[in-house]
Amino acid sequence: MQDFVKLLGLKHRREVAGKSAIFSGEQFVLEETDWYLLNLFRLWWHYGISFLRLQMWVEEVMEKFMRIYKYQAHGYAFSNLEELLRSLGGETFVNMTQRSVAESLLEVGVTQRFIDDVIAAVLRSSYGQSVLMPAFAGAMSLAGAQGNAWAVEGGNKLVCSGLLKLTKANVIQARVTGVSLHSSDGKALYQVRYEDDEGQGSAFYDMVVIATPLHSGRSNITFENFDPAITDFPGSFHPTITSVVHGYLNSSYFGFPDPKLFPFASILTTDSPDLFFKAMDNICPVNISGAFRRKQPQEAAIWRVLSQQPLDKQQLKTLFRSYYSVQVTEWQAYPHYDSTKSIPPIILHDNLFYLNGVEWVASSMEMAAVAAKNVALLAYNRWYQDLEKIDQKDLMQKVKTEL
DSSP states (O other): OHHHHHHTTOOBOOOOOOEEEEEOSSSEEEEOOSOHHHHHHHHHHHHTTHHHHHHHHHHHHHHHHTHHHHHHHTTOBOSSHHHHHHHHHHHHHHHTTTSBHHHHHHHTTOOHHHIIIIIHHHHHHHTSOOTTSBHHHHHHHHHHTTSOOOOBTTOTHHHHHHHHHHHTOOOOOSEEEEEEEEEETTEEEEEEEEEETTEEEEEEESOEEEOSOOBTTTOOOEEESOSSOOOOBSOOEEEEEEEEEEEEEOGGGGTOSSGGGOOEEEEEEOSOTTOSOSEEEEOOOSSOOTTOOOOOTTSOEEEEEEESSOOOHHHHHHHEEEEEEEEEEEEEEEEOGGGOOOOOOSEEETTEEEOGGGGGTOOSHHHHHHHHHHHHHHHHHHHTTOGGGBSOSSHHHHHHHHO
16 A cells, blocks of 8 residues: 555655543443553553464564565466465465454463453454454455555545546546346457446446446346356445534543543443443544644544444433534445354356455555555456466565575
């Protein structure tokens, strides 16, 4: 992702310091301080060396995952996501899409208490799901929670618009309604139908990449003349309610009667049935000037609250002493990983590719970028019959040899 940012001339958004804490519904079970050594001591005092075992596990996964950038730099691609995972971490990575985070962490010596307090809180904040979600997606989430994630000045959406501009793509502002298979000189040709405010239209293409979820209730794209037929994939998406509130935090609810003493900018939560929200944080604008500072805890600020259901007035009153405005957005944020264990294919037909299956391995901007480059390389290698660049074994050794 950083390479994209540099290529597009975008800037890394400045980080604004802010402490985090984990709330159980009754009290904070873990609080971050300004002192690194004190934070380590608190982790050790409460959870022993579980945090070290977690860090070692995440670092091992990420070190192997980073191999994909070397492979792609040499033009290698994979025809399915299982082969991609095997090339990075063998059968262990494939199995991590089928077994839970909790099971994997218990196996490496992380305690149940640490999983219940810390791991659950991170996953509720990022994916809105429990420690029963798949281990690979969980590892990606836990890696992102370590504080080294990138954000782009002006908003991450500038990466997408910048890439479109850089490639000089011809963008048709319309909604795709269907793809039908035709033939020309013995080769597959795909007719893409679409509709916009002016009516319906279509165009023929040698290659098509589907970059939207093909799951029930998520896509209205129909596929015609394909044998076997292309139908919706199993699985559902996990709804998340995002409430952006401009108001005064009710610090008393969190055990701080004096709002001036409330020290946290981010509040994560344990998996408690009494809690009606999953996480909340004091958010900053997408453009951060050098003079920007967070609001003092007693001042009105912009808070983002993540929840499973829309917040009612009583719940808002619980979290805020008073507020000026509330903006609510409901969106199908991530796959509901408990709904299916299957991973969708990449190749739907000869030159018809599917990008969004990667979400069922792990869902993030970086995973989407990796999947997109894999599809581009796969399409290129298949078109030019460079089959030695597809699904190769022992790639680490091959890359070293090419160097």
